[in-house]
Amino acid sequence: MSASRSICTRAKGLLAALLILCAVPAFAADDLSVVVLGSGGPGAVGRASSSFLVLLDGTPRILVDAGPGSFARLGETGLPFGAVDTILLTHLHADHAGELPGLVKARAVAVRSDITFRVFGPRGHAAGSDAAYFPSTSRLIDLLFGKQGAFSYLTDFSGHIDFSVKDLAATPVKGAKPESILSENGLEIHAIPGHHRDAPAVIYRIDYRGHSVTFTGDIDSNGWPDLETIAKGTNLLVFNTVVLDPPAAPPILYTLHTAPTDIGRIAKDTGAGKVLLAHLSPATDGNRADVEASIRKSYAGPITFAEDKARIDP
Ligand SMILES: [Zn+2]
Known part of the structure; x- marks a missing residue:
């Protein structure tokens, strides 16, 4: 609270x-709230990896990413998972998707009712000379829970579990517009491609009863134009904050993540009401004053460093 x-x-x-x-x-x-299940990752340094619960009217309904450790934090919050029917995956790195089977089984032992999980996540792409292979989200779900999947038994473990999966565009295109992926009972979810080096990535915005939250996922500087398009006027901008300003981090990390000075500029340009800094690394967590000073060069609104189990209302 x-x-x-x-x-x-x-x-x-x-x-x-x-x-x-x-x-x-x-x-x-209670219209729209966000509870942080995982504020860190990928290193095992005391925070769970990226994961958020979005509550509508006080009930957890949407899971955004499923990083390792979020299972334990979910239990510690005491929040029910039985009504969560929508899963948004920003990308398929293990620190964002690795806990899915554990969370699905946790639901199965807690709630015996049937459910269809609506899962949204990036399309995949084949490995290239400078790129790793990433399955599509539907392929990932099939590998985990499909008839020949590793955890196929879970779909009939207690209640029946179904997955309705939509693979989303995940390659930034100039002039891209946010795509409406869900619209029901005042809930609107939009998605647009992000850019996270070679990992297909999606940025999500959730609007409910006049309030909104935007999740950047992991994006590098090439993800700005799309982020600024989808996040315009958002009440809460959840920005993954892994690196300090250059040249503090190895150059490759700036092809994966956005530096704090740029986070501040984007927060100002989008008119974000407040900013939640998440996916904290030892570098950003250990140098909060520097991170905040960089963001403050442009952005004057409230800045919060995420903690596991913290609740923030957009
Ligand atoms: Zn990550």
Whole structure:
């Protein structure tokens, strides 16, 4: 629960005037919330790898990435997983997708009802001279849970589990427009390709009842134009923050990740209401003042460093 929310709760019992102030917020407090399951990765240095739960009206409904360790954090939050029916994968690096089987089995032992998981993630691509092979998201799900998949038994372990998978465009194209991938009951999810060196990558924006959150995933500087298109006016920009400004990191990392000075510029240009810095590495976590100073060169809004199990309301 956020500090402002708990203050409101206390005020309600004490002062009628404050009750009025708190009872008429700009939006109902529980409309859209984000809980961080994993704020770190890929190194095993005390944080779970990238993973977020998105709550609609207080109920966890959407999982964004499934990094290793998120299974344990999910249990520690005490949040129910049974209503999560939508999974958004930003890319198929292990620190973003490796916990899927564990989370699916955790649901199976906790909830015996049938479910269809709607899974969205990048298309794959063949290995090239300078690129690794990445399966499409549908191929990954098939390899894990398909009839010949490694964990095929899970689909009928308790309730029946189905997967409805959509492979999304994941190669940046000049002038690309965000694609609507889900629209129901006031929930709108858009996607656009990101750029993460050779890994097909997708940026997601979730809008619900007038509030929005955008997840960059891991993107390098080539992901800016698409990010700025999809994130315009977003209330919360969740930006993966792995490297310090050049030349602090090895050059190859700047072909995978965005430097803090550029994060600040993008946050300002998109008009982001607040920024949550996630996927923290020892470099960024250990030099928070430097990260913040770089972002502050352009961006004046609230900046929060993610922690596992933290909740933030867009
Ligand atoms: Zn990553």
